[in-house]
Amino acid sequence: MGFREHAAPVRRILGIVLGLLLIGGVLYVALQGQDRPESTATKTVRGVIGSEKSEFFRDPDVVKALAAKGYIVKTETSGSWAMDQLALKEFDFAFPGSSEPAKEVAAAAGLKGAQETRPFYSPLVVIARPGAAQVLATGGLATMTGKNSGTLLMGPFLKAAAEDRTWQQLAGSSAHAELTGTVFVKTTDPASSNSGALFLAATSNVANGSTVVADDAGIERTAPLMRKLISVQGALETSTDDPFRAFISGSGEPLILVYESQVASLLLQKQDPGEMVVLYPDTTVNTAHTFVPLSEDAKELGTLLATDPKLRELAVLRGFRPQDGVAEFTAATAPHAGYLNPGLAGIRQVGTPTVKILMALAQRAKG
Amino acid sequence: MSAAGRVRAAAQAAPRPPRPRRRRVRTALALTLAVLTAATACTSGEPAGPAETAYQEGTLRVLASSELADMEPVLEQARKATGVTVKLTWSGTLDAAEQVASGQADGRYDAIWLSSNDYLRLRPEAAGKLSSETPVMSSPVALGVKPEALARLGWKPGEVTWPAVHEAVAAGRLTYGMTDPVRSNSGFSALVSVASGLSGAQAALSDADVKAATPRLKEFFTGQKLTSGSSGWLATAYGRRGDVDALVNYESVLLSMNRDAKDGGAPLTVVRPRDGVVTAHYPLTLLASAPAGARDAGRALTDWLRGPEAQRAITGQTFRRPVAAGVAPAAGLDQEKRRELPFPGSRVVADGLLASYENELRRPSRTVYVLDTSGSMSDEDRIGRLRSALTDLTGTGTSGTGRRFRDREEVTLLPFGSKVKEVNTHVVEPGNPGPALDAIRRDVKSLEPDGGTAIYGSLEAAYEQLGKGGTDAFTSIVLMTDGENTEGVGAKHFDSFYAKLPEAQKRTPVFAVLFGDSDRKELTRITELTGGRLFDATGGTSALAGAFEEIRGYQ
Numbered sequence: 060m061g062f063r064e065h066a067a068p069v070r071r072i073l074g075i076v077l078g079l080l081l082i083g084g085v086l087y088v089a090l091q092g093q094d095r096p097e098s099t100a101t102k103t104v105r106g107v108i109g110s111e112k113s114e115f116f117r118d119p120d121v122v123k124a125l126a127a128k129g130y131i132v133k134t135e136t137s138g139s140w141a142m143d144q145l146a147l148k149e150f151d152f153a154f155p156g157s158s159e160p161a162k163e164v165a166a167a168a169g170l171k172g173a174q175e176t177r178p179f180y181s182p183l184v185v186i187a188r189p190g191a192a193q194v195l196a197t198g199g200l201a202t203m204t205g206k207n208s209g210t211l212l213m214g215p216f217l218k219a220a221a222e223d224r225t226w227q228q229l230a231g232s233s234a235h236a237e238l239t240g241t242v243f244v245k246t247t248d249p250a251s252s253n254s255g256a257l258f259l260a261a262t263s264n265v266a267n268g269s270t271v272v273a274d275d276a277g278i279e280r281t282a283p284l285m286r287k288l289i290s291v292q293g294a295l296e297t298s299t300d301d302p303f304r305a306f307i308s309g310s311g312e313p314l315i316l317v318y319e320s321q322v323a324s325l326l327l328q329k330q331d332p333g334e335m336v337v338l339y340p341d342t343t344v345n346t347a348h349t350f351v352p353l354s355e356d357a358k359e360l361g362t363l364l365a366t367d368p369k370l371r372e373l374a375v376l377r378g379f380r381p382q383d384g385v386a387e388f389t390a391a392t393a394p395h396a397g398y399l400n401p402g403l404a405g406i407r408q409v410g411t412p413t414v415k416i417l418m419a420l421a422q423r424a425k426g
Numbered sequence: 427m428s429a430a431g432r433v434r435a436a437a438q439a440a441p442r443p444p445r446p447r448r449r450r451v452r453t454a455l456a457l458t459l460a461v462l463t464a465a466t467a468c469t470s471g472e473p474a475g476p477a478e479t480a481y482q483e484g485t486l487r488v489l490a491s492s493e494l495a496d497m498e499p500v501l502e503q504a505r506k507a508t509g510v511t512v513k514l515t516w517s518g519t520l521d522a523a524e525q526v527a528s529g530q531a532d533g534r535y536d537a538i539w540l541s542s543n544d545y546l547r548l549r550p551e552a553a554g555k556l557s558s559e560t561p562v563m564s565s566p567v568a569l570g571v572k573p574e575a576l577a578r579l580g581w582k583p584g585e586v587t588w589p590a591v592h593e594a595v596a597a598g599r600l601t602y603g604m605t606d607p608v609r610s611n612s613g614f615s616a617l618v619s620v621a622s623g624l625s626g627a628q629a630a631l632s633d634a635d636v637k638a639a640t641p642r643l644k645e646f647f648t649g650q651k652l653t654s655g656s657s658g659w660l661a662t663a664y665g666r667r668g669d670v671d672a673l674v675n676y677e678s679v680l681l682s683m684n685r686d687a688k689d690g691g692a693p694l695t696v697v698r699p700r701d702g703v704v705t706a707h708y709p710l711t712l713l714a715s716a717p718a719g720a721r722d723a724g725r726a727l728t729d730w731l732r733g734p735e736a737q738r739a740i741t742g743q744t745f746r747r748p749v750a751a752g753v754a755p756a757a758g759l760d761q762e763k764r765r766e767l768p769f770p771g772s773r774v775v776a777d778g779l780l781a782s783y784e785n786e787l788r789r790p791s792r793t794v795y796v797l798d799t800s801g802s803m804s805d806e807d808r809i810g811r812l813r814s815a816l817t818d819l820t821g822t823g824t825s826g827t828g829r830r831f832r833d834r835e836e837v838t839l840l841p842f843g844s845k846v847k848e849v850n851t852h853v854v855e856p857g858n859p860g861p862a863l864d865a866i867r868r869d870v871k872s873l874e875p876d877g878g879t880a881i882y883g884s885l886e887a888a889y890e891q892l893g894k895g896g897t898d899a900f901t902s903i904v905l906m907t908d909g910e911n912t913e914g915v916g917a918k919h920f921d922s923f924y925a926k927l928p929e930a931q932k933r934t935p936v937f938a939v940l941f942g943d944s945d946r947k948e949l950t951r952i953t954e955l956t957g958g959r960l961f962d963a964t965g966g967t968s969a970l971a972g973a974f975e976e977i978r979g980y981q
Contacts, residue, residue, distance in 0.1 A: 105718070110558070110559075113558075117729055133722060133725070134725075135557050135558050135712070135721060135725070136557070136558040136559070136560075137557065137558070141553060141554070144553060144554045145554065145557075145714060146714070149718065188763070223628070223629075225628050235763070236700050236762060236763060236764060236765070237763035237764050237765045237766075238765070239628075239701065239702070239765050240628045240629060240702075240765055241628045241629040243629070248547075251553065290629075290630065290771060291629035291630055291768070292629075292630060292768055292771065293629070293630030293631070293768030293769050293770055293771040294544040294545075294547060294548065294630075294768065294769040294770065294771050295547070295771065296543075296547075296559075297547070297556075297559065298559060300559075300560070300561065301559070301561050301707060301709065304561045304564075304707065304749035305561070305564065305705065305707060305749075305766070307749055307750070307751050308563070308564040308707075308747040308748060308749045308755075309747060309755065309761060309763065310564055310566065310703075310705045310747070310763075310764065310766055311705075311766055312766050313765075325751050330750075330751040330752045331751055331752050332751060333751065425771070
């Protein structure tokens with residue numbers, strides 16, 4: 060009622076405010092123009108990115124921040140390790156999930172000495188529902204560090220995989236209808252997708268006596284186990300978005316490999332993750348999302364993403380860890396510490412095998 | 427009938443590809459005519475006119491699973507919100523995989539929207555063809571069981587397992603309808619589920635698992651009384667039959683049927699077997715070959731579809747499960763978790779499973795082709811097109827699964843003019859299909875146009891022919907005519923002939939093919955009377971082959 064009574068004056072005031080805003084906007088734009096005359100020519104750049112960064116680039120605030128710097132960025136997603144097969148001529152940049160496929164993309168595009176940048180990264184985690192996490196913990200395959208977080212113990216987990224352990228053989232599983240069949244982590248296709256490939260990088264390291272697989276002997280040693288990890292899964296997707304969305308929709312496998320950023324983004328956007336436990340594998344690979352400029356237009360964009368304070372802040376809001384930004388990430392995720400492990404406490408970070416070795420492992424694993 | 431009313435209307439009215447306007451689509455939806463043209467026109471691989479192939483700004487050409495017809499209202503909302511119009515062309519999963527992998531889809535479609543890309547991904551050629559894949563919503567393949575069957579079996583919905591379903595079928599206590607796994611993803615998913623469940627496989631299916639489960643799978647498929655090339659028509663046929671206890675279909679389709687059941691038709695109880703399900707995630711997938719503008723439009727569309735407004739509309743209107751955090755699934759979607767059964771990881775296993783289903787596991791087919799070889803078939807080389815369309819069905823030495831008459835299938839060719847000219851029956855021998863297929867090819871080659879058009883008398887002869895054989899088979903009649911009935915008995919005679927058929931025989935549907943100058947009304951009447959479906963083969967020289975191929979899913 061109150062509103063209706065005052066409808067006319069309110070409308071008038073609104074009109075004035077809007078008018079002022081409009082003038083302000085025009086002034087702002089004009090001033091901006093004076094400020095940076097060379098960057099006002101807006102460039103539209105088209106990039107191919109790993110799907111895990113899709114929400115970052117779709118974020119309206121990111122779009123705005125990029126526009127303020129003169130960029131309209133259009134992105135398409137692809138498995139990071141399949142990007143080199145795309146018609147790269149159509150893109151101004153590629154932004155795979157780690158440094159190794161970046162090299163392949165640069166080679167496929169015929170670039171030498173491209174100015175790569177690593178604006179942010181995100182470790183891989185395994186998400187589970189509380190029941191599954193509890194059963195793993197009881198069975199000695201994981202430890203819980205809180206109600207919604209824990210550590211996946213790669214040694215015992217890989218031993219269980221080698222023995223084709225099923226959920227039924229783990230105590231406490233019978234209370235959960237979905238916990239039957241072989242225990243495995245649902246990954247993406249290691250031959251085309253970054254997260255799947257990095258899972259092999261980490262597990263092969265453990266299986267190779269905590270050493271990066273670097274030769275045929277190492278491949279021979281680890282391939283049988285890699286095959287067990289991958290072939291049990293059946294059809295493999297090319298992006299973590301698929302299994303992650305399956306989890307959100309209430310279906311999907313009990314253990315799913317995703318980027319920490321996918322979980323952190325949900326939490327920071329205040330979206331309910333539902334019943335979720337985040338397990339950090341105790342061995343993870345140390346590699347960052349790598350920006351590869353393919354055309355002149357996108358040359359500076361990587362550096363901008365890495366250094367612009369506003370874009371760094373927005374990257375954190377989408378769950379990423381900016382370059383040298385543990386403190387920023389820790390501060391922003393403090394309210395959600397129950398799910399996350401910002402300092403990666405107790406996690407061993409290892410190097411990745413070369414592309415050639417990793418792809419050989421992926422082929423053997425899928426074999 | 428009424429239970430399936432809405433689903434039928436939605437899923438069967440395939441909009442023809444060249445008609446993007448929503449109003450037209452609506453009109454098409456209003457018709458209950460079971461006409462299929464779109465997929466037929468696409469499979470045939472003939473070049474369409476430039477107007478219908480080129481990308482038009484803001485209109486996304488999408489090759490889609492037919493059950494997505496229920497997304498029309500949501501897509502209309504999407505159009506208002508994003509300015510992107512979606513033009514859907516229906517296709518089965520395997521067929522779409524073939525089109526994408528072979529490159530036929532390039533330039534013709536901008537995106538694909540199938541229940542799953544799992545099968546497509548088994549084709550290595552597809553790797554470079556797909557761009558962004560965005561899962562939009564999910565629905566598991568479930569079993570819809572009539573309450574009285576549930577009571578009779580003493581089942582608690584939350585406790586039922588695939589072995590329990592098998593046991594009930596083997597004991598003759600449960601019958602069901604399911605789509606053809608070779609043509610429809612819900613059937614394929616069910617086949618994977620039941621093979622997993624009955625083999626006791628703990629991980630992705632292997633050839634050994636399938637072999638081990640074969641005897642029980644065979645028993646399981648004795649209970650399949652209805653088959654279909656699409657999920658939508660299956661629901662219609664189920665409503666018509668009344669004597670089938672259960673339906674294998676997407677949870678979303680089953681719940682929609684329940685919602686749309688008028689006059690209090692008893693709702694089906696949706697059972698998600700406790701030992702696992704296969705879930706469709708509907709990834710809207712842009713094709714790498716699409717022009718940049720189309721990919722931008724696709725991105726705008728997927729962004730919107732993944733937003734909370736769309737996700738709420740989707741789950742509320744279609745009973746699919748949302749994939750966005752914070753959006754609650756519609757009421758009626760049970761939240762208890764289920765194991766996700768792995769889809770086979772290799773093409774060898776997937777195709778092997780399909781081939782066993784086709785040639786070994788399923789009940790065999792008995793099929794009569796009632797073929798108009800009247801004088802007018804010499805016009806425009808119609809007879810040539812008929813010969814080539816039929817010859818296609820005999821396959822080649824290397825035909826893939828579903829590309830030729832099945833092992834154990836009884837195929838009868840019944841050419842007619844002023845009267846039935848011949849009745850030639852051939853049975854495809856398992857392990858030695860060559861002789862029967864050769865014989866069919868010879869018969870086809872000798873078809874000659876001559877005489878008038880005795881449609882009804884020939885149909886009666888077809889029913890009589892099927893009446894002579896065993897009943898434990900999927901029986902069907904394909905009627906291909908290029909004109910109206912001019913000789914022999916008329917429609918009234920056929921009506922009373924049909925009315926006097928034994929119940930079991932009445933279940934044999936007539937699949938009629940609209941061709942040349944045939945009368946749509948006359949053929950529609952026949953398909954409605956017999957519970958069949960009309961296929962339109964008037965759209966171009968290879969449309970007849972496309973229609974014949976499509977009908978295979980229903981036989």
